[in-house]
Amino acid sequence: xxxxxxxxxxxxxxxxxxxxxxxxxxxxxxxxxxxxxxxxxxxxxxxxxxxxxxxxxxxxxxxxxxxxxxxxxxxxxxxxxxxxxxxxxxxxxxxxxxxxxxxxxxxxxxxxxxxxxxxxxxxxxxxxxxxxxxxxxxxxxxxxxxxxxxxxxxxxxxxxxxxxxxxxxxxxxxxxxxxxxxxxxxxxxxxxxxxxxxxxxxxxxxxxxxxxxxxxxxxxxxxxxxxxxxxxxxxxxxx
Amino acid sequence: xxxxxxxxxxxxxxxxxxxxxxxxxxxxxxxxxxxxxxxxxxxxxxxxxxxxxxxxxxxxxxxxxxxxxxxxxxxxxxxxxxxxxxxxxxxxxxxxxxxxxxxxxxxxxxxxxxxxxxxxxxxxxxxxxxxxxxxxxxxxxxxxxxxxxxxxxxxxxxxxxxxxxxxxxxxxxxxxxxxxxxxxxxxxxxxxxxxxxxxxxxxxxxxxxxxxxxxxxxxxxxxxxxxxxxxxxxxxxxxxxxxxxxxxxxxxxxxxxxxxxxxxxxxxxxxxxxxxxxxxxxxxxxxxxxxxxxxxxxxxxxxxxxxxxxxxxxxxxxxxxxxxxxxxxxxxxxxxxxxxxxxxxxxxxxxxxxxxxxxxxxxxxxxxxxxxxxxxxxxxxxxxxxxxxxxxxxxxxxxxxxxxxxxxxxxxxxxxxxxxxxxxxxxxxxxxxxxxxxxxxxxxxxxxx
Numbered sequence: 001x002x003x004x005x006x007x008x009x010x011x012x013x014x015x016x017x018x019x020x021x022x023x024x025x026x027x028x029x030x031x032x033x034x035x036x037x038x039x040x041x042x043x044x045x046x047x048x049x050x051x052x053x054x055x056x057x058x059x060x061x062x063x064x065x066x067x068x069x070x071x072x073x074x075x076x077x078x079x080x081x082x083x084x085x086x087x088x089x090x091x092x093x094x095x096x097x098x099x100x101x102x103x104x105x106x107x108x109x110x111x112x113x114x115x116x117x118x119x120x121x122x123x124x125x126x127x128x129x130x131x132x133x134x135x136x137x138x139x140x141x142x143x144x145x146x147x148x149x150x151x152x153x154x155x156x157x158x159x160x161x162x163x164x165x166x167x168x169x170x171x172x173x174x175x176x177x178x179x180x181x182x183x184x185x186x187x188x189x190x191x192x193x194x195x196x197x198x199x200x201x202x203x204x205x206x207x208x209x210x211x212x213x214x215x216x217x218x219x220x221x222x223x224x225x226x227x228x229x230x231x232x233x234x235x236x237x238x239x
Numbered sequence: 240x241x242x243x244x245x246x247x248x249x250x251x252x253x254x255x256x257x258x259x260x261x262x263x264x265x266x267x268x269x270x271x272x273x274x275x276x277x278x279x280x281x282x283x284x285x286x287x288x289x290x291x292x293x294x295x296x297x298x299x300x301x302x303x304x305x306x307x308x309x310x311x312x313x314x315x316x317x318x319x320x321x322x323x324x325x326x327x328x329x330x331x332x333x334x335x336x337x338x339x340x341x342x343x344x345x346x347x348x349x350x351x352x353x354x355x356x357x358x359x360x361x362x363x364x365x366x367x368x369x370x371x372x373x374x375x376x377x378x379x380x381x382x383x384x385x386x387x388x389x390x391x392x393x394x395x396x397x398x399x400x401x402x403x404x405x406x407x408x409x410x411x412x413x414x415x416x417x418x419x420x421x422x423x424x425x426x427x428x429x430x431x432x433x434x435x436x437x438x439x440x441x442x443x444x445x446x447x448x449x450x451x452x453x454x455x456x457x458x459x460x461x462x463x464x465x466x467x468x469x470x471x472x473x474x475x476x477x478x479x480x481x482x483x484x485x486x487x488x489x490x491x492x493x494x495x496x497x498x499x500x501x502x503x504x505x506x507x508x509x510x511x512x513x514x515x516x517x518x519x520x521x522x523x524x525x526x527x528x529x530x531x532x533x534x535x536x537x538x539x540x541x542x543x544x545x546x547x548x549x550x551x552x553x554x555x556x557x558x559x560x561x562x563x564x565x566x567x568x569x570x571x572x573x574x575x576x577x578x579x580x581x582x583x584x585x586x587x588x589x590x591x592x593x594x595x596x597x598x599x600x601x602x603x604x605x606x607x608x609x610x611x612x613x614x615x616x617x618x619x620x621x622x623x624x625x626x627x628x629x630x631x632x633x634x635x636x637x638x639x640x641x642x643x644x645x646x647x648x649x650x651x652x653x654x655x656x657x658x659x660x661x662x663x664x665x666x667x668x669x670x671x672x673x674x675x676x677x678x679x680x681x682x683x684x685x686x687x688x
Binding site: 003004005006007008009011012013014015 | 519522646650652653654655657659660667677
């Protein structure tokens with residue numbers, strides 16, 4: 001039989017897409033890009049077999065993460081999706097909490113948006129280093145409890161933890177503000193160089209080393225408040 | 240055909256159009272195509288005549304329905320007005336097959352021979368049925384075949400016209416009119432209204448008159464009468480008639496100064512028109528129109544005696560507002576007339592604008608609207624009789640829908656072409672009936688059972 005559509009043989013065929021299809025496809029592509037970046041980062045980091053928290057190592061991983069996501073277009077929802085994928089998917093065999101958190105922090109720090117909300121309460125796993133090097137002008141809200149090193153190396157941003165933070169919260173932070181609605185773990189504010197940490201619950205312990213070359217607590221290493229009252233450096237001044 | 244010939248023939252057609260408009264049929268323009276303004280009745284009867292089509296001209300009594308058809312026939316086919324008058328069939332309840340088509344030759348019948356005396360209406364290429372809706376419905380079927388194919392039968396004889404066009408006029412419904420039966424009305428390519436020209440042109444008509452006396456030629460009319468009454472074969476008589484018609488054409492050039500077309504000119508024009516292709520948009524748009532006027536998701540296609548199923552999803556398309564299924568004569572009419580219009584305007588392709596201009600007139604008499612749809616619209620402000628107005632509105636609506644989804648639709652048709660050719664693609668899905676029809680054509684079962 002004659003092809004009743006032959007008049008359209010030279011017309012270009014474009015797969016028809018409803019707007020929702022396009023949105024879903026773009027989301028999937030973005031997520032795939034983020035996953036690939038993460039896997040490459042993990043490939044590099046896993047060579048060391050054991051991932052140790054050392055300043056130089058963290059810095060190196062962060063810079064590698066920044067390099068991976070350079071030029072990527074994504075939004076806070078994509079970061080949240082990525083976190084959910086890390087938390088649940090079999091697609092990502094290497095979940096190493098440290099690099100994962102650093103990668104998420106790099107995503108947050110490079111995002112176009114200034115105000116980002118993530119929901120760690122929805123994840124079964126705990127991510128470390130969330131809010132790492134959060135820059136000035138950015139606010140990261142973490143709904144739920146977070147792992148260790150939350151807000152470490154904070155660089156002028158505002159980190160709000162609507163739950164509890166683990167150990168080493170605000171470690172080595174330079175400036176900015178961390179607010180924790182519940183409790184923090186040990187070594188809160190270790191190596192802290194500036195900024196403020198506000199904890200509305202209990203602080204298991206504050207760091208023993210604040211910035212300075214004496215190896216002792218010094219006055220200019222930032223401030224830690226507990227339930228609105230200055231905890232450090234007041235105590236240090238007394239010492 | 241060389242370009243010069245093409246242009247010369249078009250110029251002649253324009254001359255005829257201009258001559259009638261300037262001297263014989265005074266009318267206001269009511270149709271604009273590609274920036275040019277026309278009177279729809281004059282333009283469409285002329286194109287119908289050129290195309291060997293069939294036109295139904297409606298209007299109030301005395302507003303030039305029959306005379307416009309007579310002028311067009313006379314000038315396009317070089318037939319003197321008196322001959323045309325003598326061949327016209329008038330619709331009235333007592334009309335008989337013997338008066339319309341032919342009768343036995345009584346003298347020969349007495350000698351035991353069965354010879355048919357064909358009416359001039361049957362023999363001449365120009366056919367006018369005046370007040371067709373005064374023919375009773377039972378008698379309308381007598382002219383069905385003749386109207387459709389130019390095939391006329393009486394006793395055991397038949398005549399098949401080698402060239403013909405047909406114009407029928409109809410008054411609006413009154414006590415003496417009948418409904419034109421569906422099979423007959425569907426055979427008309429277009430329906431157009433001969434409108435009142437307005438008081439100023441009407442005054443001019445009253446003062447100066449437009450009697451078309453320049454189209455009379457008694458000598459040639461007598462000659463044609465003799466030829467048509469001869470007992471020779473149809474072909475012989477037509478050859479002789481053509482000679483006289485050509486003489487009339489020369490007389491028209493000498494007298495009123497209007498150039499006309501010979502039979503071979505008309506054949507050339509028709510073949511030129513046939514070669515004008517539809518562009519992709521016009522092609523896709525006509526498919527969309529056909530789908531809206533034939534589609535029924537629930538019952539497979541529109542049928543006159545079936546309504547819409549309860550809860551049907553497709554309520555925003557024309558299939559929900561019409562009762563009947565559009566016939567296959569409709570796309571033929573749409574193609575023929577839009578090609579004719581494109582030719583008349585000197586275009587190389589039939590585009591959306593040509594098709595949009597033609598469609599309302601090819602649809603107005605073919606769509607049977609649901610009563611509630613008619614009732615909803617009949618009081619709306621308008622310039623046309625209700626059927627033409629509704630057809631124009633329907634075309635406007637469908638055109639809007641087409642413009643909204645033209646790229647998707649063309650892509651869907653392109654995909655369907657590839658699928659038919661064997662490529663493994665998914666047919667494009669969409670809400671419009673055309674997408675469902677494409678899927679049906681590709682063998683997909685899209686009915687819910």
